[in-house]
Amino acid sequence: MTNIHKLLNQIASAEVQLQSTQFLAPCVKGGRVRTRVAGMIYTFTPKPRQFEGWGIFQPVDERTATLVEGADLPQIATYLQQFPTIRLRLAYRLQSQSWLAYPINEADMRQRFKTIKPVVVHLVTESVAFEQILACWNGNSCWFEEVDRCADPAIAETLQSNLKQLTPVEELQFKGMTPEMRSLYELAAQQIDGFAQPQRDEKRLRQALKLGGGELHQFQDRGDYWTVDWTTSDGIRHTSAITKDDLTVVSSGICLSGRDRDFDLQSLVGVMEYREW
Amino acid sequence: MSIFFHEQLYRTNTVMTKLKEFPVTICGAGALGANLAENLARAGFGKLKVIDRDRIEDRNLSTQPYYRSDVGAFKAKILANNLYRAIGTKVEAETKELTAANAAQLLKESGLIVDVFDNSSSRRVVKDYADLTGTLCLHAGLSANYAEVIWNDVYRVPCDVNDDVCDYPLARNLVMLTVAVACEAIVSFATTGEQRHFTITLKDLVVQQLIL
Numbered sequence: 089m090t091n092i093h094k095l096l097n098q099i100a101s102a103e104v105q106l107q108s109t110q111f112l113a114p115c116v117k118g119g120r121v122r123t124r125v126a127g128m129i130y131t132f133t134p135k136p137r138q139f140e141g142w143g144i145f146q147p148v149d150e151r152t153a154t155l156v157e158g159a160d161l162p163q164i165a166t167y168l169q170q171f172p173t174i175r176l177r178l179a180y181r182l183q184s185q186s187w188l189a190y191p192i193n194e195a196d197m198r199q200r201f202k203t204i205k206p207v208v209v210h211l212v213t214e215s216v217a218f219e220q221i222l223a224c225w226n227g228n229s230c231w232f233e234e235v236d237r238c239a240d241p242a243i244a245e246t247l248q249s250n251l252k253q254l255t256p257v258e259e260l261q262f263k264g265m266t267p268e269m270r271s272l273y274e275l276a277a278q279q280i281d282g283f284a285q286p287q288r289d290e291k292r293l294r295q296a297l298k299l300g301g302g303e304l305h306q307f308q309d310r311g312d313y314w315t316v317d318w319t320t321s322d323g324i325r326h327t328s329a330i331t332k333d334d335l336t337v338v339s340s341g342i343c344l345s346g347r348d349r350d351f352d353l354q355s356l357v358g359v360m361e362y363r364e365w
Numbered sequence: 366m367s368i369f370f371h372e373q374l375y376r377t378n379t380v381m382t383k384l385k386e387f388p389v390t391i392c393g394a395g396a397l398g399a400n401l402a403e404n405l406a407r408a409g410f411g412k413l414k415v416i417d418r419d420r421i422e423d424r425n426l427s428t429q430p431y432y433r434s435d436v437g438a439f440k441a442k443i444l445a446n447n448l449y450r451a452i453g454t455k456v457e458a459e460t461k462e463l464t465a466a467n468a469a470q471l472l473k474e475s476g477l478i479v480d481v482f483d484n485s486s487s488r489r490v491v492k493d494y495a496d497l498t499g500t501l502c503l504h505a506g507l508s509a510n511y512a513e514v515i516w517n518d519v520y521r522v523p524c525d526v527n528d529d530v531c532d533y534p535l536a537r538n539l540v541m542l543t544v545a546v547a548c549e550a551i552v553s554f555a556t557t558g559e560q561r562h563f564t565i566t567l568k569d570l571v572v573q574q575l576i577l
Contacts (some may be wrong), residue, residue, distance in 0.1 A: 158456075161450070214435075234450065
């Protein structure tokens with residue numbers, strides 16, 4: 089049986105040694121740094137308090153560790169090599185150098201980490217939204233390692249471009265797209281103004297009318313259809329009832345001899361302008 | 366098998382061991398310096414230091430081995446990181462301006478200094494330090510379609526008329542040719558002690574040993 093006094097002495101001795109030992113640790117802005125001695129975790133407040141990045145720290149007392157210098161890449165790489173690497177795509181910046189990311193392969197994440205969920209990645213120093221990265225999971229937090237050079241940069245650009253154009257999640261489609269990319273896109277889209285349902289509805293109606301040559305004024309939600317107030321290019325105003333799912337005409341506002349449903353909002357503009365069907 | 370496999374077959378194991386231990390300080394991480402650092406590292410030089418205070422700009426991307434995402438970052442730092450990631454060589458990066466006041470501190474452990482700065486005042490600092498301490502120094506420079514690789518004893522610092530000009534014409538092929546010639550001059554010196562000078566003209570596509 090282990091002698092408890094001997095064990096305590098060992099820990100005490102390791103603690104004393106810690107005061108004179110520098111350690112490498114990652115630090116988020118306003119966060120704390122940790123190191124492990126004799127199997128026990130020690131947590132310090134960094135000095136300066138607002139330091140963010142990878143640093144070499146020197147404990148000054150039980151609670152504080154001073155930043156000696158920033159760590160260089162080989163030191164950081166040696167630290168990160170101890171932990172499993174995971175491939176992720178960045179969704180959006182949460183704050184400072186912390187981003188929300190999503191795994192590029194859900195099955196891989198489930199096998200290795202027993203869960204599938206968005207992950208917060210810290211100290212992301214060189215990246216943009218939707219870029220594929222390598223990150224390390226130390227059992228507690230996920231740390232940015234580098235941009236994944238194996239990844240196709242066109243995918244990130246395509247996702248960025250779709251987000252900029254407010255492409256609805258369900259309409260997102262491009263060659264090479266995976267279910268994980270759709271989940272990632274949905275995460276990012278939730279953060280963007282214009283992705284709210286009423287704005288998307290308005291965009292859809294406005295676009296359909298514009299393609300036909302008309303202009304949207306306003307619309308009201310009537311359950312499974314909208315009443316749409318719009319004008320033709322000659323300035324004449326119309327009010328039409330339009331189904332939500334495929335924008336077909338429920339009621340055009342003029343007599344179409346019962347053929348309203350043969351048209352959709354876009355083609356209705358021409359019908360109204362020329363009264364030909 | 367080493368990552369320097371082909372170089373090793375060409376140079377021999379003895380030469381590769383020399384290169385690995387030969388300390389080179391590259392002054393400048395621009396068109397010549399950044400490509401030279403990459404060439405030397407990939408040729409097997411294991412003790413490299415790069416000094417450059419500049420940050421990467423988008424107009425650098427045609428002649429220097431940086432990425433769009435690197436724009437705004439320190440050249441020396443990115444260069445060191447890239448080479449570590451690429452081949453595991455630890456390059457020492459110094460992002461300070463080299464001056465007469467700090468030259469002794471920044472250049473003290475150099476077995477060879479390579480001056481590839483883009484301005485005459487910094488070149489003057491390197492030349493003066495090399496003259497004063499007797500440290501071996503190679504200067505490489507470009508002008509329009511001409512380049513030269515000259516050892517310190519016969520090198521003359523150019524006049525400052527072209528200093529601080531950022532929109533000069535520069536062909537990547539001339540850069541890469543000069544880098545290859547400078548790199549070979551360094552390897553040749555590290556292995557035989559011979560100091561060879563070179564001139565390069567791009568329009569004639571000529572590389573000549575300069576007999577002085």
